[in-house]
Amino acid sequence: MLITGENRESPAPGTALLLAAAPAGKGRLIDAASVLPALAAVPADVLAGTAGAAAATVIELADPLDPQTVLTRIRAAAASPGPLHLYLAGQLHVDRKQRQLHLALARTAPATMRYTALPWHWLAGELKTRRPGTTTVVLDLVADTEAWQQVTGGRLLLGDGTRMYGRIAPARGRRTVVAPVHLKAVAAIWRSGARPPLAHLHEQAAAQAASEDAPDGAVLFGITPAHAPSHGPGHPVPHPSGHTTGPVHGYVTVPGPRSATAPVGGPTPVAADPHPAILAAARAGRHDEAAAAAAACENEALRAHGPGSVQVLHWLEVRADLARLAQDPARSCELWMSAADVRLGRQQTADDPDVEAAVDRAHHQWEQIRDAARARQLAPALVALRQRVPGRQRGALQLLQRRLEQLHGPRAGTTPSAPAR
Incomplete structure (x- = not known):
């Protein structure tokens, strides 16, 4: 759906693509589509990152079946010159033959992974063509054992020009279906009327998600402690919430009760977020x-x-x-x-x-x-x-x-x- 009127003087329209997918039946590890109603209730300009300054298009893909169809929609969204926000809820697997990461779709099964799931490198290829700084990807994913090894080994790359936020958690077993707690927390914060900066938003969402869910060793994306040692591109580093966090280009965070977050190259800090310290006290x-x-x-x-x-x-x-x-x-x-x-x-x-x-x-x-x-x-x-x-x-x-x-x-x-x- 296209939201807004026509104004040739306005900035380029923003696009939000909501992709929630997981296999039907026993292969499901996450109830991905359960987050879509909450995200759909968020204003379109907020989802698309235009904050009322431009038109906003929201595209929703709920449990799609065909990877080619998904690729076509991603390609069309990536062709837009305006800001693109891609929200992914689902599960990651590795195909048996080429050992490549895939995002599972509704008909995905281990034996048909290469034909029924979306290869991660397809997504990366489409986003790499975009102008740096215009693309934001928000992840709420579960990874099976082999996919988790690739995630923690730095194989989940989308290019230097793409900002990544959210979380990837290891699967809890074949019979345990989890909820996309991070994206639900993001939606809840936005629906409350709050509009914090992205890095601040995802710190709050991570704290709320952790209070809803038992610690699961998830990798968090979107905040990199400034004092943490470098682990190389794409490798997780310690995060004060007790989880780990992958690096994101464009933001640094000094953790702790007096932390401040600011764009790299910009001196203006954001007020400290009290949520991580409060949660840490409760968990202790x-x-x-x-x-x-x-x-x-x-x-x-x-x-x-x-x-x-x-x-x-x-x-x-x-x-x-x-x-x-x-x-x-x-x-x-x-x-x-x-x-x-x-x-x-x-x-x-x-x-x-x-x-x-x-x-x-x-x-x-x-x-x-x-x-x-x-x-x-x-x-x-x-x-x-x-x-x-x-x-x-x-x-x-x-x-x-x-x-x-x-x-x-x-x-x-x-x-x-x-x-x-």
Whole structure:
């Protein structure tokens, strides 16, 4: 779809290509297409990197079947003179004969890899023809064992003129299907109304994704610690989040609580991002410290932007997730309910994915509460929210009411039974 009017004096249109693909059936390692609704809700000019200054074209490819068709769409997008942002969610494999990296498509199988998957060098070849600095690739990929060796060995190259952000994680096994957590975090940040610089955006997304997902040794792209030793082109280097990060041309980052990010050659720094330090404190078990830092950030946002602002809402949700990490489900439930109330107060609809997510998380945390009295205390507010926001899980309100009846039953004690599933 083409978004904008016609203005011959405007800058060249930007293009965003959203490619989410994974094999159907047992070969699927990532639910790639699940991120497309969240990305599609982001304004087109934000996805395309034009920020309202020019036209924006968004192309969406959901579980495509044919690599030639995908190549044709990539080639057409790469031919545009304006900025190109390519978002890739999927999984990487190596073909048996030539040992080359491929991005799997919907019909990809190990025996037919060379004919049913997109060779990575096809993508690199199309992007190399573009003017340096006009191309940004955002990755959220899973790699099988052989592909992971190539990724960590520096074989994932797209050319010096292409900026790369995001993450590639090793597969967790044939039966484990993961979510594209990094791209979902990027979409959530943008949908909140925030527009941080790209390097800053992806630091925040990496921190949020890490709080949603167990550490998996992922390689992160988009920030290179300035003090880190060189590992050669394409090789990962340590990152303060506990993951690793691959180099990206054009940006450097000084990590730590007083870090600043700026374009190479430009002296203007960006304000320090508190998320990595807060997450590090939480993961180290310093939960009170992490909660206090997040509360301070929320208070600062409240003074700067006012109650009900997206900035305050963001830190409220960060605090809710920190309570989850601290294994305080009652507090987490309470904060997620507050976040849902704020979103509804901002005139977001009951079927808005962010509203549904807040209520779902509050419900999930409530189910983890082992103090029956505390669970009963929070239940009325949660039931009221569930009545307004039934969510997409069928029977969620009925499940909530059923467990509440159990809590009020004669055997209800300080340690209620596990919730019905």
